[in-house]
Amino acid sequence: MIAETVCSAVAAAGLGIAAVTAYRKKFLSAARIAAYSLVPLGLVMTGVIDWLADTAFSPTAWAGFGVLGLSWVLFASTRAVERRRGGTRKERKEARAAAQREAVAPAASAPSLGPGSQPTRPATAPRADAGDDFSDIEAILKKHGI
Numbered sequence: 082m083i084a085e086t087v088c089s090a091v092a093a094a095g096l097g098i099a100a101v102t103a104y105r106k107k108f109l110s111a112a113r114i115a116a117y118s119l120v121p122l123g124l125v126m127t128g129v130i131d132w133l134a135d136t137a138f139s140p141t142a143w144a145g146f147g148v149l150g151l152s153w154v155l156f157a158s159t160r161a162v163e164r165r166r167g168g169t170r171k172e173r174k175e176a177r178a179a180a181q182r183e184a185v186a187p188a189a190s191a192p193s194l195g196p197g198s199q200p201t202r203p204a205t206a207p208r209a210d211a212g213d214d215f216s217d218i219e220a221i222l223k224k225h226g227i
Contacts, residue, residue, distance in 0.1 A: 084130045088121035095119070 095118020103111035124130050136142045167173055 084134055085125045088125045088130060092118050092122035 096115060099111045099115035099118060102114055163169065167176070
């Protein structure tokens, strides 16, 4: 009974604030405030508030929340242990079998490259006019007084 009265008062106060906001020509904000203020009234009218009040003061409901919490802790801890170990027993066994099939000799740690696998670069002769490039640069610098 008290919850219904409080929720109705909150809704009425919210609608009053929305009216003042609309009077100030802020219609979008007024509509948003009106929407928020109607939520408690809707919860009272649907009976959600009564259900919450009955649940909040029920020892059986709190015991149920405790059981749900314990269940969540068990799920989370088993997932953490499974990740640390590297999966389920079947997954670990398959990974070990795959590792044994693809075992590499210790001396072959670096991959050996065949004679044709390295990219070849065309041999270029040194340019004969390399000195001309520097003389052009020197001329430009002298022109600017550097």
